[in-house]
Amino acid sequence: MPKKWLSEILSINKEKWMCGRFAQVIKYQDLKKMTEELKIKESSEQLELNYNVAPTNIVAAVVAKDDWRYMGFFRWGLIPSWSKKIPEQALINVRSESILEKPSFKTSFLRRRCLIPANGFYEWRKTDKQPFFIKAKGDNLLYLAGIYDAWYGPDGSYIPSLGIITTSANDFIQPLHERMPLLLNPSLYDTWLNPAAQNPQELQLLLTVPSEIELEMYPVSRRVNKPENNDADCLKPIAH
């Protein structure tokens, strides 16, 4: 029996998820800056450095309980609280356009919004699968808009999880992809994080505001393809 599987002969690779990989490498200075900017009351001394965040990884996110803003840790891939089991396909992205119509997302959107700090996110060019890193101009952190929930497994396990909200790509991202993560303008952070803000129409409006955040992108090594390659080289620009 030859060791060739059908896939090697038929190999047709479909692109699937939009924002399917990002970087969360938040060192002391950035952590300090973020804590001030977002008025976080409780955080860690330091965060795990993840240059290549893949679905199901644990990520840090800013959330609020009443007036108390803190850093929480969540599995990337939303598990609705009522799920009987962990969804087979991780719900890593949430379409902003239909968020209020989806039972899996609606309540989390109305009551449990978060911001996921990221250095930037990875995107694979459709034509040649060349990976790119997309980040804010300069070295400012990006904050990806997300929603979270808490899930208790039948065995008593407790898993907080989140999903990243997506929207149609702006002119900058368009050449690469149709979709992009929702990047709120900083003036909207307060409302976004406020769990008392629960008006569906007002919240939905936040999803339609075009981002004013200036972005830049550059190609990176295909090493990033493999989630276990998790080091600074993932972020380095390579020659075109």
Add this chain to the structure above:
DNA sequence: CCAGACGTTGTT
């Protein structure tokens, strides 16, 4: 009322 689903992406 109960049963059953509950998601995204892109391409064809």
Add this chain to the structure above:
DNA sequence: GTCTGG
């Protein structure tokens, strides 16, 4: 949990 379909 919440919504849709029968």
Add this chain to the structure above:
DNA sequence: CCAGACGTTGTT
């Protein structure tokens, strides 16, 4: 998102 597996039987 990409990577990697993808099967069965019974015997050692």
Add this chain to the structure above:
DNA sequence: GTCTGG
């Protein structure tokens, strides 16, 4: 191709 795992 389809599914699971990270």
